[in-house]
Amino acid sequence: SYDLTQPPSLSVSPGQTARITCSGDRLGAKNACWYQQRPGQSPVLIIYQDSRRSSGIPERFSGSNSGNTATLTISGTEAVDEADYYCQVWDTATAHVVFGGGTKLTVL
Amino acid sequence: QVQLVESGGGVVQPGRSLRLSCAASGFTFSTYGMHWVRQAPGKGLEWVTFISYDGSSEYYADSVKGRFTVSRDNSQNTLYLQMNSLRAGDTAVYYCAKDRADGYKTSHFWGQGTLVTVSS
Numbered sequence: 001s002y003d004l005t006q007p008p009s010l011s012v013s014p015g016q017t018a019r020i021t022c023s024g025d026r027l028g029a030k031n032a033c034w035y036q037q038r039p040g041q042s043p044v045l046i047i048y049q050d051s052r053r054s055s056g057i058p059e060r061f062s063g064s065n066s067g068n069t070a071t072l073t074i075s076g077t078e079a080v081d082e083a084d085y086y087c088q089v090w091d092t093a094t095a096h097v098v099f100g101g102g103t104k105l106t107v108l
Numbered sequence: 109q110v111q112l113v114e115s116g117g118g119v120v121q122p123g124r125s126l127r128l129s130c131a132a133s134g135f136t137f138s139t140y141g142m143h144w145v146r147q148a149p150g151k152g153l154e155w156v157t158f159i160s161y162d163g164s165s166e167y168y169a170d171s172v173k174g175r176f177t178v179s180r181d182n183s184q185n186t187l188y189l190q191m192n193s194l195r196a197g198d199t200a201v202y203y204c205a206k207d208r209a210d211g212y213k214t215s216h217f218w219g220q221g222t223l224v225t226v227s228s
Contacts, residue, residue: 001170031212035153042203042218043145043153049210086153090213095167097143097155097213 002091004100011106018074020103022087025068030089032070034063037102038083047072074105082107110134112204112219119225120194130187130204130219138162138182141207143215144189146200146224156202157189158213171197194226 005023012018022032032050035043045054047063050070060075074081087100116128130142144156157178158167166178177190187204201223205215 031210033212033214035215037153042220043215044218045208045214045216048208048214048216049212054216084152088153088155088214096169097145097158097167099145099153099155102152 001094002098004087004098006087006100006103009104011108012077014077014079014107016077018077018105020072020085022070022100023068027068027070028066032065033088034072035086036083077107079107081105110206110217114204114219114222117222117224119227121228122195122226124194125192126224128189128202128222132185137185140209142187143205143207144178145203145205148200196226199226200224
């Protein structure tokens with residue numbers, strides 16, 4: 001099976017840049033997307049096709065994907081960005097959607 | 109606007125069955141694939157199943173294959189998940205999600221979820 005690995009947690013100060021990584025074998029050959037899930041809420045799509053921002057998502061969110069790592073970057077992190085973030089791909093070899101384990105972003 | 113409303117969750121004993129529903133509105137349901145994704149309490153997201161826009165293709169996670177069945181009624185704009193032989197490990201919030209239709213099985217919009225608790 002295909003696996004995606006994310007760091008369990010990340011802490012940044014307001015205004016700093018947060019970089020959340022997602023690692024997988026030859027991940028750069030797949031199309032990654034990212035979801036944000038605030039406490040008690042449903043997930044929201046923020047990045048699709050590696051680097052495209054979903055409608056209504058602030059410009060401070062950006063994505064990249066190369067080699068074995070996809071990265072979600074939040075520039076000028078705000079308190080409202082405190083949430084869990086999940087990467088996801090579609091593995092055509094197994095016909096399975098695969099989620100990373102999630103990263104809890106703390107803004108303090 | 110897009111709305112997805114899940115229903116049918118509740119408390120069920122191990123080994124029993126349950127059927128979840130997801131009522132869709134605000135978009136042309138019959139032209140989009142749909143997902144079920146679940147989240148156990150305090151845990152991450154786990155994909156469960158995907159069904160194509162016309163129901164001709166279905167994909168399942170290994171953990172539910174042979175026990176769960178996804179279906180849809182495009183005339184009623186409703187997605188279903190039939191869950192049989194339920195186990196304690198199936199306890200989770202179950203979300204339905206609309207596919208983005210970009211070929212990469214991206215969940216574009218999510219419902220609010222319905223909680224399934226499997227317990228004796």
